[in-house]
Amino acid sequence: MYDIEVLHEATSVDDAVSALANDPEAIPIAGGTDVLVKVRDGKMAGAHLVSIHNLHDELDGVTLADDGTVEIGPITWFHHVTTSPVVQETVPTLGDACDTPGGPQLRVSGTIGGNICNAATSGDSAPTLYAYGALLDVRSVRGTRTIPIEEWYAGPGRSFRERDELLVKIRIPRSHYEGFTGHYFKYGKRRALEIATMSCCCLVKLDDGKTTVKDVRLAFGVAGPTPMRALGAEEGVRGLPVTEAVERIGELAQADTNPRDSWRASKEFRLQLIKEMACRSLAEAARRGGADI
Known part of the structure; x- marks a missing residue:
């Protein structure tokens, strides 16, 4: 059984950050491959969840900006990172790393953003994003700020992302991967x-x-x-x-x-x-x- 007290299905990023701001117990959920396990195990009983699962237009996919920056939406599946032509052309080692979590089922449900936000030292995308010097854009009702990945991790399973902030983009500048x-x-x-x-x-x-x-x-x-x-x-x-x-x-x-x-x-x-x-x-x-x- 999943003990979920509140589930808010966000209709936009603005709606999601408003829901996080208005409920001090709310946490975001996308693929749910980690969050739902914790809920099922009773570690997050009575969970208040803000689902960003359907925000594909704003938070999904991999693109290459005009200046050569690789931009990855946080709800992009591991498999879609691995198979992205942009990733294969620019940061293929990240694609290799995203082909290792779990099994095939997890890689088409688990998201790269969730892997980062869990802040586990064992996260498969973490060392490669560290090596590429990824920049992490987070948004709240207060606005958007950028956290370099070197400043993201606060300890085992903890990050410096505020509770009401939502990861909205992962960026790897051209100078960080070229050559x-x-x-x-x-x-x-x-x-x-x-x-x-x-x-x-x-x-x-x-x-x-x-x-x-x-x-x-x-x-x-x-x-x-x-x-x-x-x-x-x-x-x-x-x-x-x-x-x-x-x-x-x-x-x-x-x-x-x-x-x-x-x-x-x-x-x-x-x-x-x-x-x-x-x-x-x-x-x-x-x-x-x-x-x-």
Whole structure:
């Protein structure tokens, strides 16, 4: 049984943010793949929900702005992110990441915006959006503001989005993806229907000769209480030959991260995963960029 006390089906974004403002207990729901599980389990008994499920004209789809910014609506299904021609042409590593949550049924009901708003460090889209430096536009009755993804996460399952704010757009500027190739790596005990034990995204920009790391971005999920960039590792391999960078980035990434013990994996095992996944992800990203490695 679903213990839902109030369900408001929003007719527009303005209607949705008004409903959130007027009811201090209200929360938005789109695909419902996480919210409804919590309601069914009694964790959100007597829920007050504002459904944005049908706001396709305002909140769904992937487009490319005139300045090259990739713009993604928050209620876009994972599957539609993966198969979007815009994503495949500009930020294909995000498409790869969105092809890993759950199984096929979840990927045609779960939304990328929900994955972000849940603020779980294990969210499959999080490391890749971190690496691409996504900008998150949120709206309330007070207006619209932009939160860089680096400032989004407040802790496990918590974000700095205010309760009455609605995520309305995910943006990746052209300068954040142009010239980069990447690889997303998810580790779990199963190949599907699995929450990440560790996840890693590496984006790399090579020099003209395809032999040197000109720029790199390395991001992890489950390597700390929130998704994170391994900034020291990035700085440590910029300017190095690709082969040397691959050899060094793993140990540098270990120094940047602080995973925890849990029933899924020990801290020591996660540190070994961080080292190995950083090396493999950089190597694969560089191969996709034309490096002979």
